[in-house]
Amino acid sequence: MRKTIITAMMLLMGVVAQLQAATQGNENTRGVKYAQMYDERPRAIVVMPPINRTNHVEAKDFFYTTMYVPLCDKGYYVFPPMLTMEMFQAESAYDAEMFIEGNLDPFRNVLGADAAMFTIIKDWKRLNALGTITVNVEFILRSTKTGSTLYQREGTITVDNSVKSSQGGLFGALLNMAATAISTAATDKVEVGRKCASYVLSNMPEGPYSPNYEKDQNVKAGKDVIKETL
Amino acid sequence: MRKSLFGAIVGVMMLSSCGSVQPPLYSWYDAEDASYRYTKRLTEQEKAEAMAQYKKVIEKQKGSRATVPPGACAEYGYMLVKAGKKEEGLALLKKEMELYPESKTFISRIVNQLEK
Numbered sequence: 608m609r610k611t612i613i614t615a616m617m618l619l620m621g622v623v624a625q626l627q628a629a630t631q632g633n634e635n636t637r638g639v640k641y642a643q644m645y646d647e648r649p650r651a652i653v654v655m656p657p658i659n660r661t662n663h664v665e666a667k668d669f670f671y672t673t674m675y676v677p678l679c680d681k682g683y684y685v686f687p688p689m690l691t692m693e694m695f696q697a698e699s700a701y702d703a704e705m706f707i708e709g710n711l712d713p714f715r716n717v718l719g720a721d722a723a724m725f726t727i728i729k730d731w732k733r734l735n736a737l738g739t740i741t742v743n744v745e746f747i748l749r750s751t752k753t754g755s756t757l758y759q760r761e762g763t764i765t766v767d768n769s770v771k772s773s774q775g776g777l778f779g780a781l782l783n784m785a786a787t788a789i790s791t792a793a794t795d796k797v798e799v800g801r802k803c804a805s806y807v808l809s810n811m812p813e814g815p816y817s818p819n820y821e822k823d824q825n826v827k828a829g830k831d832v833i834k835e836t837l
Numbered sequence: 838m839r840k841s842l843f844g845a846i847v848g849v850m851m852l853s854s855c856g857s858v859q860p861p862l863y864s865w866y867d868a869e870d871a872s873y874r875y876t877k878r879l880t881e882q883e884k885a886e887a888m889a890q891y892k893k894v895i896e897k898q899k900g901s902r903a904t905v906p907p908g909a910c911a912e913y914g915y916m917l918v919k920a921g922k923k924e925e926g927l928a929l930l931k932k933e934m935e936l937y938p939e940s941k942t943f944i945s946r947i948v949n950q951l952e953k
Binding site: 650651668669672673675676679680682683684685686687688689690691692716717718719721797801816817818819 | 859861862863865869870872873876877901902906907908909911912915916933937939940941942943946947
């Protein structure tokens with residue numbers, strides 16, 4: 608009896624492992640997809656001011672602030688956001704549009720950055736009554752040494768910010784709507800940026816301060832363009 | 838029998854899906870939101886709050902690396918310098934370079950300017 612269970616478990620483990628290997632394929636691992644990243648091994652990343660292609664003026668600031676934590680959590684050195692922001696403004700470089708295809712030498716020479724993370728905000732939609740925000744953002748990491756793109760991913764992420772109160776009935780529903788409108792209007796937008804950044808960047812190779820640095824080449828890389836509700 | 842087999846299946850599924858979960862490298866408290874609010878409003882109150890959060894990140898680190906995250910010493914140190922606590926702030930900016938040699942090019946330039 609016990610033997611049958613153990614055999615069944617072993618069999619199952621084998622099947623699961625095979626399934627995982629099959630779904631991963633060869634070309635869709637981090638090691639293959641982001642080969643240049645493993646070649647160049649960038650350690651220090653500068654977050655560039657986001658390029659905003661929407662009418663929502665503030666989106667640029669939300670995304671600038673929210674890139675720092677997810678990249679640190681990935682194990683990279685990320686240049687301090689307030690200090691770099693001050694430098695960008697002093698050098699009149701708060702518009703990253705002129706760098707996205709340009710020469711990145713200044714960022715290597717002045718900051719010591721190995722790579723620059725660009726973000727292009729393509730869409731920002733807010734539905735107040737429903738408490739949802741949908742953003743479409745593309746992340747592009749470029750090497751300051753070679754100028755080539757080391758990592759690129761685009762996500763359309765919907766974040767449900769609705770506040771649920773315990774009160775039922777019509778009164779409860781009205782209260783919920785009011786609370787939701789307030790919450791989507793306030794700092795929750797930073798939360799949306801953060802969720803979006805950490806979700807889309809989750810498949811990025813780990814950085815030098817992560818325990819999985821250089822050990823994650825066989826991890827599945829996922830799609831280049833994703834759509835998700837969080 | 839059927840029950841234990843089901844248990845085994847669930848167990849295997851859980852084991853195989855949990856492989857990639859790792860504890861966070863750093864604890865951030867409310868530093869990110871607080872510094873965003875400060876850069877937006879630049880009031881004394883927001884500044885005090887942002888500084889308090891960074892202080893916590895530096896002094897009460899509970900992340901798996903058990904060390905201060907990138908940038909925290911530099912941001913807090915620079916805010917201290919601007920608030921008039923020059924020596925304390927410069928010491929923290931130097932600490933950033935010590936913890937993260939990658940920051941040297943940038944931070945040493947700032948330190949040089951502030952020490953002039």
